[in-house]
Amino acid sequence: MEQALARGIALLRAGRFSDAVTFGKSLVATWPAQPRLFAFLADACQAAGDLEEAIDWIDKAIAIDPAVRHKVKKAWLLSGALRRDEIPALALQILAQADSEGGPGLVYWQVARLYYLHNRLREAIECYERALRLEDRPDWRYNLALARFYAGDAALAETDLEGLLAHSPQAGTAIYLRSVLRRQKPEDNHVADIRARLGTGFQKVENEAAALYALAKELEDLGEYGESFRTLESAATAKRGTIVYDVGKVTRGLGEICASMDEAAMAGPTQGHAEPGAIFIVGMPRTGTTLVQRLLMQSGRVADAGELLDFGFHLTAGVERIRREDPRLLPTQAALQADFAELGRRYMLGARQMADGAEMFIDKLPANFMYCGMIRKALPNARIIHLVRDPLDSCYAIFKTLFFSAYEFSYDQEELAEYYLAYRQMMQHWHEVMPGTILDVRYEELVTNPEEQSRRIYDWCGLDWSPNALAVPDRQAAFSTASAAQVREPVHARSVNSSRRHVERLKPLIDRLATGGVLAVHDYNVPDTGRTDVA
Structure with a gap:
C-alpha cells in the first residue's frame, strides 16, 4: 500500500x-x-x-x-x-x-x-x-x-x-506593513531604520522592494516628496522584475468581454435571481471604495462581506461546464449561455454567509467592474456603485502602493496606463449598454461634500438617511483593505491633486493617458523637456 x-x-x-x-x-x-x-x-x-x-x-x-x-x-x-x-x-x-x-x-x-x-x-x-x-x-x-x-x-x-x-x-512584508499602520511623523518614524536595513543589503529582491516601498511611503508622509518618488521608482522597478505579466493579454480580454456583452446581448431577456440586498462597489483600487463602504456600514443596516472572489468564481465554473459540452465556444460566448438565476443564487448564498446573514451587504472587490454586465443579468436587483477619481491621482495612488500578489499592472507606468485605459473604456461601455444601472461617485466630490454625496449613495441603495454615515468609525471597526489606516480618519481631501507634485516623473503615464483621451497634457503643466529626473 x-x-x-x-x-x-x-x-x-x-x-x-x-x-x-x-x-x-x-x-x-x-x-x-x-x-x-x-x-x-x-x-x-x-x-x-x-x-x-x-x-x-x-x-x-x-x-x-x-x-x-x-x-x-x-x-x-x-x-x-x-x-x-x-x-x-x-x-x-x-x-x-x-x-x-x-x-x-x-x-x-x-x-x-x-x-x-x-x-x-x-x-x-x-x-x-x-x-x-x-x-x-x-x-x-x-x-x-x-x-x-x-x-x-x-x-x-x-x-x-x-x-x-x-x-x-x-522581512520586507513586515517592514512595509509597519510603515502603513499609521501616518508617520517627524518625531516618530522608521526612516533611519529602513535606510540602515537597505544599507546592509537584502538577499531577496522581493524583500528589498518592500523595504523601498516602505521608505517611499514614510518619506512622503514627512513631506520629502522628491526623494520619496525617486525611492518609489526604484521600488517599482525591483518589484516588476519579480513577476511575469502581460498587460496586453489582460486588456485584450477586457475588450473581448465588451465586444460580447454588446447592447443586443444586454437587451436579451434573462431570468436572473431577483433576491435584493447586494451592493457592489467597483472601480480601480485606491479610489475611495473603502470610504463608501464605511459610509454605508455606518447606517447600521449594511454589513461588510469583504472583497469577494465569489462572482468570478461561480461565473468561471459555469463557463467551464458549458465549454466542456461545446468546446467550440469562446469563454465570452459561453458566458452568455450561463444559467444566470443559478449564478445569482449561488453568489447570494455564499456572500450572505460572509456577511453573517445581513439583509444588505457590500462586496467591495474593485475588479468586479469587469463583471458589471453579468452582475446585472444574474442579480437584477443588486446595486452597483462605481468610484471615479481624477485619472492621474488614481494611477499615482496605485503606483505608490505595494499590493504584493495583486494588481500586477501597477509597477510600471506604461502598463498601468494601458490597464487604466482599458478599465475606463469598459466602464463607458457598461454605461452605454445598460444606462442608468450604475451610480458613478466622484472621489473629489465625495471628500469635499461628503453629506451630499452620501445622501446620493443612500438613495441609490434604498436606505433612509442617517447622520451616523458621516461619523468617524470606532477605532476597533474592521476594514480588511490597504486603506485601513486612512479610512478610520475623518473624511479629508488631503489626497486630492497629490499627483501634481510629480508631474515630470509621471510623464510616461501622463503621455499615454493623454493619447488615450482621458486627460489633456496641458492640464497638468508638464514641460515637454524629455526630462524625468526632477520631482
Whole structure:
C-alpha cells in the first residue's frame, strides 16, 4: 500500500490529476478501510477541481480516523467550495480537540487563517495568539499583526512587527506593513531604520522592494516628496522584475468581454435571481471604495462581506461546464449561455454567509467592474456603485502602493496606463449598454461634500438617511483593505491633486493617458523637456 500510495502522490506531483483520482479509487477498492487513502483521494479530487467529491472522501477518512489534520483539511475544502456556513462549528470542534490533545501550534494557526479569510478577525487574532504561545514563528507573527491592523489595533500590530523584525531583519512584508499602520511623523518614524536595513543589503529582491516601498511611503508622509518618488521608482522597478505579466493579454480580454456583452446581448431577456440586498462597489483600487463602504456600514443596516472572489468564481465554473459540452465556444460566448438565476443564487448564498446573514451587504472587490454586465443579468436587483477619481491621482495612488500578489499592472507606468485605459473604456461601455444601472461617485466630490454625496449613495441603495454615515468609525471597526489606516480618519481631501507634485516623473503615464483621451497634457503643466529626473 505504501508503494502504491507513493505512485499516486507521484501522479499528483506530475500534474496528472485525473489519473491520480482514477488510481486513488483503485487503491480504496483494494484497501477499503485506510483513512490515508481517503485523504489522498480528497487531495486528488481537489487538484482535479471537484471539491464536492473531495469533501465526500475526507468525510470517509474522518469517519474512520477523526484526526485533527483530516478535519482541518475538510475545513479548507469547505472554504474552497464556498460552504462557509459549515466552517464555524467545525472550527470550534477542531479547537476543542486540539485543546484536549495538546495540539501543535500549527493547528491553531490553520484555524486562525480560516477565521481571518472569513471576516472573523477577533477570532483569528485569538487563535494566532494561541499558536504563537506554542511556537513563535515570524510568518505567524506577521499574520497576527496584519489581522490586528485590519481590526483597528495598530499599536499592538506595530509591537508585533518590531518583535518580528528583531529576529528577521530582512522581512520586507513586515517592514512595509509597519510603515502603513499609521501616518508617520517627524518625531516618530522608521526612516533611519529602513535606510540602515537597505544599507546592509537584502538577499531577496522581493524583500528589498518592500523595504523601498516602505521608505517611499514614510518619506512622503514627512513631506520629502522628491526623494520619496525617486525611492518609489526604484521600488517599482525591483518589484516588476519579480513577476511575469502581460498587460496586453489582460486588456485584450477586457475588450473581448465588451465586444460580447454588446447592447443586443444586454437587451436579451434573462431570468436572473431577483433576491435584493447586494451592493457592489467597483472601480480601480485606491479610489475611495473603502470610504463608501464605511459610509454605508455606518447606517447600521449594511454589513461588510469583504472583497469577494465569489462572482468570478461561480461565473468561471459555469463557463467551464458549458465549454466542456461545446468546446467550440469562446469563454465570452459561453458566458452568455450561463444559467444566470443559478449564478445569482449561488453568489447570494455564499456572500450572505460572509456577511453573517445581513439583509444588505457590500462586496467591495474593485475588479468586479469587469463583471458589471453579468452582475446585472444574474442579480437584477443588486446595486452597483462605481468610484471615479481624477485619472492621474488614481494611477499615482496605485503606483505608490505595494499590493504584493495583486494588481500586477501597477509597477510600471506604461502598463498601468494601458490597464487604466482599458478599465475606463469598459466602464463607458457598461454605461452605454445598460444606462442608468450604475451610480458613478466622484472621489473629489465625495471628500469635499461628503453629506451630499452620501445622501446620493443612500438613495441609490434604498436606505433612509442617517447622520451616523458621516461619523468617524470606532477605532476597533474592521476594514480588511490597504486603506485601513486612512479610512478610520475623518473624511479629508488631503489626497486630492497629490499627483501634481510629480508631474515630470509621471510623464510616461501622463503621455499615454493623454493619447488615450482621458486627460489633456496641458492640464497638468508638464514641460515637454524629455526630462524625468526632477520631482
